[in-house]
Amino acid sequence: MSLPATMRYVAIREPGPPDVLGIAEGPLPATKAGEVLIEVAYAGVNRPDCLQRSGAYPPPPDASPIVGLEVAGRIAALGEGVVGWQVGDEVCALTPGGGYAGYCATPAGFCLPLPPGLSLREAAGVPENYFTVWYNLFDRLHFAAGESVLIHGGTSGIGLTAIQLAHAHGAVVYTTAGSDEKVAFCRTMGADHAINYRTQDFSTEVWRLTGKRGVDVVLDMVGGDYVDRNLRAMAPEGRLAQIAFLQGSRVEIEMRHVMMKRLTVTGSTLRASPTARKVALANALRERVWPLFAQGKLKIVVAQTFPLAEAAAAHTLMESGRLIGKIILAVR
Ligand SMILES: NC(=O)c1ccc[n+]([C@@H]2O[C@H](COP(=O)([O-])OP(=O)(O)OC[C@H]3O[C@@H](n4cnc5c(N)ncnc54)[C@H](OP(=O)(O)O)[C@@H]3O)[C@@H](O)[C@H]2O)c1
Structure with a gap:
């Protein structure tokens, strides 16, 4: 060439x-x-x-x-x-x-x-969405089949990737989005429960929908006052990954939730991750996710x-x- x-x-x-x-x-x-x-x-x-x-x-x-x-x-x-x-x-x-x-x-x-x-x-x-979501959901949060997961920004590139991957792994998927149209779309992509965050408090709603148990895993890009509300909406031993701060990163939280429910808070940014990690992620996607595309489970x-x-x-x-x-x- x-x-x-x-x-x-x-x-x-x-x-x-x-x-x-x-x-x-x-x-x-x-x-x-x-x-x-x-x-x-x-x-x-x-x-x-x-x-x-x-x-x-x-x-x-x-x-x-x-x-x-x-x-x-x-x-x-x-x-x-x-x-x-x-x-x-x-x-x-x-x-x-x-x-x-x-x-x-x-x-x-x-x-x-x-x-x-x-x-x-x-x-x-x-690539950007699948490397990011796979790394956070599976490598950092150790998401296991059958767990419940709350995904913010449901109709974003990241959100749609996370909804579909979690759904394909048997998760009960909760998601948030900013309009009724977006909420309805999330349901068509595999979300079991989609919440319009402009008309409902997602934390109260997740707590209600889970019968006051909370969710096992949260993937959040919003930050700001979502952080404390995420902690409230989490189940015992729950895990939270923070991947962005659309509403700001300086936040006030009730740390008692972390102690009382034995929560884990983590996060990551893909671009700053070492080359070897990204190569390992490419290999994991080829092995574990490309077959899901072949089966028509992801689009x-x-x-x-x-x-x-x-x-x-x-x-x-x-x-x-x-x-x-x-x-x-x-x-x-
Ligand atoms: N850490 C990493 O490695 C990594 C890698 C890639 C992307 N990211 C981050 O992941 C996020 C999504 O990326 P993307 O490329 O998929 O972007 P995108 O398509 O622009 O998505 C942003 C999403 O956030 C929602 N949103 C915006 N402002 C909000 C607010 N104030 N409160 C609640 N929701 C809000 C938007 O939808 P609504 O209409 O529903 O509000 C939209 O779904 C970005 O913040 C990006 O920086 C992180």
Whole structure:
């Protein structure tokens, strides 16, 4: 495969609102030892991309300054020492950054074959959500089949992934969302109980629905006053993973719940996790989750696809909250 001298990518003019994003032309990224170069067909859009654009989430020092944490496309070149992949293979991949571009370099171990039954476009929306949810639900919270789980932000990319994965593992799934339409959609995706947090207090409702027992596991991206309400809604030996703070991270909580119910509070951020952990997650997904795609138990909900040049409109839609599922950028 012959490579062009330059590529199109989305540049951040300066930290700020979506319209600081614009198309630029520049050199292809270098492909280091152990990496592959992917000719990007589609890039997934994630909330952390909006944070990076606004200056609140700078990329790690060794990562591409270009936004974009996941892609799908064809392998265009192999770095030194890469085995198991060939030029021309179709893959989806987690990236250290650099996804909103014609070409993206990423460790070979972050690549996966397309999930069975998914198009390239749908596959671009898989890695960031599935790596994150699998790591938190299964590795950190030790979620076990048949347990109950409360998932906030039910119609987000993360939320829909967690609902489907938990449902496929026999969980009783509780979720929250901000409108009746979103709540109804969550039910169609496997949620047993979906709560409109704007009209009902989710904590009281979960307590009532569980017969005053609470849930075993909580996956939360909201923070703020949700943290204390999560602790109240948890069962003895319950476990909480915090993966973001849409309502702020400085919170007041009643620690007595942690002591009296022997709760565990943890959390993580995928981007800062070591490379070896992400490779292990890719292997776990291939082994444990790709078969669920093959069985038709998991699907990707694409809210809207934008051309790469309209990345600003994609970020505006994400920040409006008026969407269900993933936003995808078409790069070619
Ligand atoms: N730690 C990690 O490794 C990691 C990795 C990826 C993503 N994340 C985080 O996970 C979250 C979801 O990511 P995404 O890309 O799937 O984003 P997204 O699609 O933009 O989802 C955000 C969700 O949060 C809900 N929400 C927003 N503000 C809220 C509020 N004040 N109270 C309650 N719910 C609120 C929104 O729906 P409603 O209409 O229902 O409010 C929406 O479902 C983001 O916060 C992101 O930063 C963390």
